[in-house]
Amino acid sequence: MTFEIAVVLGIIILAVILFVTERFSIDTVAILTMVLFMLTGILTPAEGFAGFSNAATITVASMFVISSAIFKSGALSSVGAALTRIGRKNYLLCLLSLMLISGGLSAFINDTAVVALLMPVMIQVSQDIKVSPSKLLIPLSFGALMGGVCTLIGTSTNILVSGIAEAQGVAPLEMFDFTPAGIWFLLVGVLYMFFIGRHLLPNRKLATDLTENFDLGEYLTELVLLPESPSVGVPLKDSGLVQHLDIEVMQVTRHKEKIQVFPSLILRANDVLKVRCGVEKLKKLKEEKGIKLKSERRFRDEDLRINDSKLFEAIITPNSYLEGKTLKELNFRAYNYGASVLAIRHRDEIVHEKPTHVKLSSGDVLLIAADPYQAQKLRQNEDILIISQTERSPYNYSKIIPVMAISVGVVAAAALDLVPIVLSALVGVVLLILTRCIRVEEAYKAIDWKVVFMLAGVLSMGAALQKTGAAKLLADFLIEWVGGYGPHALLSVFFFITFMTTNFMSNNATAALLAPIAIVTAEELGVNHRPFLMAVAYAASLSFMTPMGYQTNTMIYGPGNYRFSDYLKVGTPLNLILWLLASLIIPLFFPL
Template sequence: MTPAIAAFLFIFVIGLVLFAWERVPADVTALGLMLSLILTGLLSPADAFAGFGSETVLMILGLLILTETLVYTGLVDMTGRWILGTVGEDVSRLRWIMLIVPGIVSAVISNTAAAAFFLPIVLGLAHRLRISASQLLMPMAFAAILAGSVTLIGTSTNLVVSGLMQQQGLAPLSMFELTPVGLPILIAGILYMAFIGRKLIPDRTARTIDGPVLPDDLYFTEITLTPESPAAGKSIEESLIMRDLNLGVLALQRGDEVLRPLADTILTEGDTLLVEGKREDILRIPQTNGIEISGRIEELESYAQDGTTQVAEVVILPGSPLLGRTIRGLGLRERYKLQILAVNQAGDIRYSKIGRLTLSLGDVLLVQLPATNLRLLESEKMFRVLDIIETPPNDLSKARLASLIFIASLGMAVLGILPIAVAVLLGTLMAFLTRCITPEEAYRRIEWKTLILIGSMLAFGQAMTQTGTADYLAELIVNLPGVGSPFVLLTFFFFISVVLTQPMSNQAAAAVLVPIAIQTALLLGHNPRPVVIMIALAASCSFITPLEPASVIVYSAGRYRFMDFIRVGGLLTIVVYVIAILLVPLIWQA
């Protein structure tokens, strides 16, 4: 072992610990690893920074912008209305549609974008059909992940693997090279989720707030009794709160004291109550004499009078600046005139004050604010709008043009008219010129963390080769018993990829393994391409933990637990492996 290899392995172990620890964001860890390679002299700055200007990163940049253009122009609304019209009241048909449609969409946009795309649609449909969203969200996310293996652009992991192959002297992946194995995996995965996986998903339809059961569609909020309140002097059981508004009282605060809300508790002027109720009942509170939502913003009244205020249901998604923050500490009230009317939150909530409530992934908020600020906050990824209540639909005039640009870009790449990176960047330019999306809007919506992570990890893969670490580790693997068999070699790299994608991102795991796999195959006299294909399939299909971004998006909204993914995703991983180990050696001669 040379000093360079030892230094690289030391940096690698530190990076692996940081990826698993998750206290440091993955993109920051990757950036730190790249800088460590420069500072230790393992890579020159030019070689280290080359990844950010690579065809892979530019291709992903263009695809991210084109995908966001489809969302921005209202294609989500069109798709949601089409699905609702197709499904009607047929829950069985909905289950199939939410497996097949995300599978089709995710073959041409990233699986993460597809999961975010369909999340509000699934939540809305589940609410209207009165079924548990948990029965739909995991299958939808898994279908999106599975479809990522159908085409080159289905997931950024495929693009990273293709870039690494080119970096290591192999021909890059073509647009549909993975399709002969990816499509059977998608079909088998959909059938598994429809007939087996669905039965393994718990049907969680209750949430707990300090003991009482809170059904899926109920919100909780704080109300205050005003001096003229007819409820003052009456017991909770006798008051209009229970009788007329159909609200349940969960807690009562009088001054600095929190009281248990018994049926015969007498209410007094100034009492603050934590109540639960359906959306329509919560929205009746401001029109009810004698009670008001605590901390109501008076300035909203003027907006409401001229029709420029909106009430909306919004959900907190990954990457939101609101995650981990308290409602009171956000400053949204002062900056955006945003009133949080009510909250629908997973998990156990011990009541003190709603203002002190910490927001989590998947929380659904009922908000009121000026209409101009709603889209601004959504574009800044504060939240995703699930439903705008009693307002006209979005203007979808640009959706068809954006779809044509997207299809034309991919068509030029598939037909070989232009390299894929050039085709998607040309599509991006056309989206800007036709005003389907403005550059400012696109740059605000892009997940820059993904580009930083991928650009940095490409440098990591380059350093693994230049320092000789890939050769060194390949020699160790070659000496393992039985690894000379193509079957054992493919199996080894499949499962080591599955394991590494749990603490690391999919792209980072691929960047580590691809150089090692290529050198190992060459030392054994095997074709390295099927081994790399196996890594791409395994790294893209991460089901056994909720750490895959598409799974993270649905994790809290579906109120899943870690073991749910191990139980459902573990069997699905075996299904993917069986199909891959049968087809990969046949299609790419090992």
């Protein structure tokens, strides 16, 4: 144990703590780790910043653009329509088809995009067949995760492990190296969900409308502004109702006509206001001068409609700009042309009181009142995803053919070893832009820059572990601990440690930490590197036990009305089954 190794392990332990506690965003922690390695002299600036030019980082960024182009072309719209038809016929057939289709798509398209495409469809199907969304969304996420491990481009983790291998002087992983074992993981996972997992899925109450789903009825009240009210003749945003009582006005009815609410609306005598407030504020309203309570009945969705206004559910997408901010800080209502957030499903609770003060997290579900124009603007906002009403992407035949041809070309060129995957993916992006299948601005928006910065940052961990000998120290410890049982046992331990760690820490950070140790361990044992690298790559993406283990698990948490225990109940047996399966089949496909 040298001083340098101690510094490296200290920085990595700090990073792991920050990753697990989620005190800061994942990309922030990754960049902080990289900076600390450079400040302490462990890495030179050239070594520290090498992650930004690494083939893995560039490939992942390119694949985001290609996935977005496929999505925007409407080429996948028929998939949603097919699942809708199947779902209306038979739940079990729908479950089976859902997992196979999401798995098949995720092998070539970013799994987050696949879940974003299919989640609104499955929520609509659940309403049609009177089945709780909780019976469909975990299978959707799990299918996407298992499909993602079937190819090199199926998940950023596979690309990252390949990049780490190449940086350490080991042959990079090929496009379909993952496929043989990956298909086994997918098929066994589908069979588990079909015969066992579906019985463990929760059966949450299927709400008849969104106000019921968000327990909103008790918090909506109608009141009349009497002529003596201090709020009469005052803009809504400056009225005592908003300034002093902090009440959200959802609707104004004047002379039996519903008026669109906006901050500068001048209130008048005898206006009927539909407001959202809790029990305590309701008591204060009863004591307020110039206010008469007209109704305290439970409201339904139709009571909130203003002209064409409707209620929508929208989810905060992974790595959204909205994460860590409040609606008040974002000035959400003004920015979204008057669309109003009525409630927030935040993890296991529903927030009605002061939802504008809640710090938003990935996976939070917003209940939004919006007219068609506002809803269209919300759909164009890539930081949130409308999930309560499906809107199929229109077919664009002028784009579908070139987009699919270019995408197939990217995969084929890499699979046939004509060019490295980083080059074929980058050429694909250039061709998509030149053929106007995607605009330059859309390409920039399609790239998840948080993931790119996170990858660049975590790659420095592997470099520091390798350079200082920390990877060798940890490998020697594992060999001393388990090596006596043989390389097969050590391979199994690597898979177990990886999938357990990735359930509580970023899958990419887990892979960046363990892949260098796996390489050195294989070298110390005098066996093939490939099975150890594959064990880390597979296990880092097969994360089923927690909602924070993978982005797609987080995305379905709120819409499925899940609890943390649901993931443990359904995901733990699956993780253990796949661990045992991996211990048997990885050495078969990748001999030690």
